[in-house]
Amino acid sequence: MHELLEHYNYWIVVILMMMGLYIVIASSNLVKKLIGLSVFQVSVFILYITFGKVTEGSPPIITDNTDVYSNPLPHVLILTAIVVGVATTSVGLALIVRIQEAYGSIDEDEIHDMDDKDDFHIEKQV
Amino acid sequence: MIENLQLLIDVSLLAFLVLIVFASIKMTDLFVVTMLFGIFSFVSALLFLDLDAVDVAFTEAAVGAGFTTVLMLSALRLTQPYENVKHRHSVLALFIVILTGAALFYGIADFPDMGDPNAPVHQHVAPEYIQLTQQKIDIPNVVTAVLASFRGYDTFGETVVIFSAGVAVLLLLGMGQVKCKQEPEENLVLWVVVKPMIALILIFGLYVQFHGDFGAGGGFQAGVIFASGFILYSLVFGEMYARRVVPAAILPRLAALGVLIYGVTGLMSLLSNKPFLDYNALSSDPVSGQHLGILLVEAGVGLAVFSTILLIYYSFSGREVKHHA
């Protein structure tokens, strides 16, 4: 019981992470894959922020009231990671838009089928 | 009492997170999945707030819930908003996920307890940062001090990453053009309400930018908030007018200028024989030099983030829907 109560944040983090991974693997839609990746990302953020928390601590903003502060280092890492995360997501989405325009589909399986057909035609011509 | 409340909020927020993701696994309408992802970010930001990470909560709410939602919606406009359920590899995925999950659960057992002040993370660098911030930089917000001064190199790298992401999106999608048929319908109530709201958002953005030394906030958050003001204008009044206010052509230059401000601040200290990004060189008094350096660097970050975010939005929303023949 002690283990469960002391670690519940970590448990949920792993569950969320696995759900994100499940979306990435199971779904063949590229946009949904990106959403799964973002879920995975947020679960890692929660993991880091949970590490940084100190019981009875206050946010790392210096005041006269307290001496115990939570760890500022994970906060800095995650703050920049969030902004970089959105930048990479936008590049991914731009790629997906171009794939849609080239293939008429954003479904991974359909795209693979089209690619296979193209290869087949090329071999025939050769 | 208070601890019970905190536990209650914490546990219910985590439960909400799991529920939201579970529901979005089952949904096939990607519009709905995107909206659910928006509230997922909201809830996770609330969780960060509960875990003492004020700045992170701020960023996650602005970036995750605000901008990512808008971005995914505008990408969905250009693609198909439905997922084909037939193409799912559920069994394979379940197998991999259960295997990985079991390994991770096994690993978790060795983690230090939550909130343990003697955990290894809290022993090494963090106490020095907190102490040095009080001595050398003298601003209350340790996160801003670490971000802009102690680890200024990293932040410079991240600003460059954001800038290059903007360039990549620009190369992939182009600046886009606006046609009149894309304009939103007339809605007088929205027009009247949104005008003062935009002013409020911009003022709030400035407040966040310059209040970052004392409380939650800073360049990253302020840039996103500022951009979302213009995004709101473009959503309600039409993108044609938004592009007259902030032309798309100046945005890449503004983004580059932001990165340049950051870099030049670093170079200034090289001129007086100090290491790169050592703000003590900026003024005769080291502490006020640090203050000046952090102000300049945050301004550069804010400008770069603002123009990159708005540029990415323009690229997506200005692109015409092309249907594959």
Added chain:
Amino acid sequence: MMIIDWISDICLLLGGILTLTGAVGLLRLPDFFTRLHAASVTETLAAMLLIIGIILDTGFTLDSAKLMLLILIMIIANPTITHALCRAAANGGNTPEMETGNPLQSSSQTVSQSSQDKQVQTETEISGKEPK
């Protein structure tokens, strides 16, 4: 001091009850427009009551001024969203379902004459006549 505490408690309690009733309405009512109606109660009155309860508890500081600003934003923004959503739903072919036909059609002549209202009414009329 005692009285202010009492008022603050009453505000918080009322706000809590109103949010709950609004949520139950959002969950239980039969169609979209009635749900919208239920949700709008919590988004204005309950929000106001809860925040006023907190303001009375904090006393008169900078924080309470910011909370006033928050009340202002919520009072303006949420009804606007509700209005825009209602309009979008009516344009999108979603008409209120009633047992006695559609009362919007019969009462539309008597309501105020401003151009904005007229436009909304004609739109609902059009969408009301469309086959289901």
Added chain:
Amino acid sequence: MIAAAIVALLITLALTLIRAFMGPSIYDRILAVNSFGTKTVLLIVVGGHALGWFSYIDIALMYALVNFVGTLAVMRFFEQYNPRGEQL
């Protein structure tokens, strides 16, 4: 009383979430998501006051603004994608 308000808000959030999952039309979902956002703002204000979170009011302001922008964006893009009718 603050504890009661927090519990009421948490239950409200759960109920709103159920409506967002159930649908049935897309407008119901937008309504539920927007309502969820408003309730989180209230939870930040009430919970922040009770638990003494740092600068919670700034974050509540920000949530309110972001929620407004986000909901408008959802409606705008939905209208663009599905301009006339076509019940979902």
